[in-house]
Amino acid sequence: MSGSGFGALRWEVVDGVGSITLDRPDALNALDATLKAELLSVLRTAERDRAVRAVVLTGAGRAFCAGQDLKERLGPDPTPLDVEVRERFNPIILAMRRLPKPIVAAVNGVAAGAGASLAFAADLRIAAESASFVLAFARIGLAPDSGASWFLPRLVGLAHAAELLYLSDPMPAEEALRIGLVSQVVSAEALLDHARTLAAKVAQGSPTAVALTKRALDRSLEVGLADALDHEASLQGIAGRTADHAEGLAAFVEKRSPTFTGE
């Protein structure tokens, strides 16, 4: 196991799974300048560290993340919002999508505003029974940001996206499961173990194949069928040249579990 020092989040790596815990529980893990900078930094650490093959993102205490730290914005000389979003939030969301390792969001409590967007930008989303999603932007006179208006229609369709964004009503975990916003709901006690088990299962796969799968799924959201087929063919060309593919074939004929190295 390895862990490292950040002030507003915790980071540890165990058996190929890196865990990020947003750690400002008194503020419901709201994103202040420090937490945003550290989140971006830890995503870069996760990308560089070859021992990390999948990532779990969760929150300390009773919340997942309450979005932008609104009290920070009341301070003197706040950054204009377009600058804040472009320079602090968007890089985090892009880093999550560009990380060639899947992220499992373990939504342990309320996920609000940009905090919900963090969960949407993950690759797998599971929630505790007590979790909820609050697309709270409109309630404070803001438009959606951090990808909320992009992810939501793709995850749950325009009708549910519109309800969530226009009404800002909290959506409990069971309802999020029903509309497909999360893929599983488990008890609060079981959530983290379950998330780590899912991530560990991903981590057993070929890192290259997993990274290419993430690229294929993301591209599928942007292009038509013919382009998606062509992109899949290119990715398969890359996968077919890896030692992991040779190892997968050898393990199959030798009736054993493969050992993937990412080569």
Ligand code: T3D
């Ligand atoms: O830079 C920019 O502004 C642009 C980017 C915007 C992106 C966004 O994320 S906008 C959306 C920001 N988030 C919100 O609007 C959510 C605000 N919070 C809430 O609506 C509620 O707190 C919750 C629904 C999340 C939870 O409600 P509840 O009743 O369970 O808890 P609470 O009592 O409201 O909060 C507990 C504490 O956390 C409280 O502090 P206190 O009074 O005990 O000292 C509260 O002030 C603090 N807290 C909650 N959310 C935030 C926060 N502190 C700072 N920022 C927050 N976002």
